[in-house]
Amino acid sequence: EDQVTQSPEALRLQEGESSSLNCSYTVSGLRGLFWYRQDPGKGPEFLFTLYSAGEEKEKERLKATLTKKESFLHITAPKPEDSATYLCAVPDNAGNMLTFGGGTRLMVKP
Amino acid sequence: DSGVTQTPKHLITATGQRVTLRCSPRSGDLSVYWYQQSLDQGLQFLIQYYNGEERAKGNILERFSAQQFPDLHSELNLSSLELGDSALYFCASSVAAGGRETQYFGPGTRLLVL
Numbered sequence: 278e279d280q281v282t283q284s285p286e287a288l289r290l291q292e293g294e295s296s297s298l299n300c301s302y303t304v305s306g307l308r309g310l311f312w313y314r315q316d317p318g319k320g321p322e323f324l325f326t327l328y329s330a331g332e333e334k335e336k337e338r339l340k341a342t343l344t345k346k347e348s349f350l351h352i353t354a355p356k357p358e359d360s361a362t363y364l365c366a367v368p369d370n371a372g373n374m375l376t377f378g379g380g381t382r383l384m385v386k387p
Numbered sequence: 388d389s390g391v392t393q394t395p396k397h398l399i400t401a402t403g404q405r406v407t408l409r410c411s412p413r414s415g416d417l418s419v420y421w422y423q424q425s426l427d428q429g430l431q432f433l434i435q436y437y438n439g440e441e442r443a444k445g446n447i448l449e450r451f452s453a454q455q456f457p458d459l460h461s462e463l464n465l466s467s468l469e470l471g472d473s474a475l476y477f478c479a480s481s482v483a484a485g486g487r488e489t490q491y492f493g494p495g496t497r498l499l500v501l
Contacts, residue, residue, distance in 0.1 A: 309487055320389065320477050320492035321430070328487070364430065372484055373443030374420070374432035 279304045279367055283378035290355055290385050298350040298381045300365035310348050311375065312341050313364045321364055324350075355385045390414065391493035393478050399499045405466040408496045412459055412480030418442070419461040420481075420490055421453055425474040436461055437484045468500045 280303040290296055302310065309328050313321035325334045327343040334341050338359065340351040350363055362382045366375040390413035400406055412419050421433040432445035436455035447453075450468075455461045465472060475495045481488035 311489070313492075318475075318495075318497070320391075320494045322389070323489055323491060326487075326489055366430075368487075369443075371443065372488055373435050374445050375422075375430075375490060376432070377430040379429050 279369060279376045281365060281367055281376050281378035283363075283365060283381050285381060286379065287382045288384070290352075290383070292356055292385055292387050293354045295351070295353045295355070297352070298363055298383070300348040300350070300378055301346060302348070302365075302367050302378075304367050305370065307345070308368050308370065308372065310343055311366045311368075312348070312350055313366065315362045315364055315380070317362075324363075352383070355383070357385045357387050359383065360385045389491040389493065391478060391480050391491055393476075393493040393496050395496060396494065397497050397499075399501065400468060401501055402468055402470060404468050404500075405464065406468065406498065408463040408465070408476055408478075408498075410461045410463070410478030410480075410493060412461070412478075413491055416480035416482050416491075417459065418481045418484045418488065419455055419459070420479040421447075421461070421463050422477045422479065422492075423474050424477060424495075430477070433463070435484070442484055465498070470500050473498055473500045 312324040315321045325341040362380040364380045366377040392411045417438045433447040435442040453463045479490040479492045
């Protein structure tokens with residue numbers, strides 16, 4: 278059974294203070310790893326897909342990286358508007374479902 | 388805006404009742420997924436339909452059922468509702484089915500069972 282664990286559960290940063298969020302996974306075979314951002318009461322918003330170890334993707338202040346056991350979401354010089362819950366997920370063998378981690382709730386204070 | 392629409396946004400009902408949640412996928416997407424998000428369980432996969440056919444089932448209760456219609460919209464039916472069914476219900480869609488397909492989520496329906 279696929280398992281996804283995210284840490285920390287919550288992270289408080291000052292504006293401009295860079296940090297990283299961790300997503301550890303245990304799967305029978307990696308078929309990709311997805312990162313989403315979710316604002317309170319809203320649907321998850323797609324950020325990145327990573328398919329193979331060593332792959333990196335960037336979007337504004339966010340950079341996602343992938344190894345064989347974990348993925349990191351690096352946030353550089355965050356702003357208050359980056360405050361949200363960040364979720365990672367892996368698809369099952371047939372791509373029929375996503376297994377999500379519990380998320381990291383990021384709070385960026387001005 | 389992901390292009391996935393869900394109605395209603397909010398639903399308040401009583402225990403024992405039945406409700407229907409509706410989802411319209413992004414234009415061109417054939418696959419629809421339903422997820423439940425509660426405070427203690429996180430996001431959990433319920434069921435997937437692909438081009439009108441049930442494709443996969445997750446942790447979906449027997450009291451819950453879904454279908455996908457010829458125009459590709461989908462409905463999730465929840466019956467004999469219990470207090471514990473209170474949650475956010477999300478629909479997602481993708482172009483096809485497969486591990487490399489990105490699932491785009493709708494805004495969700497917040498269900499409160501009193």
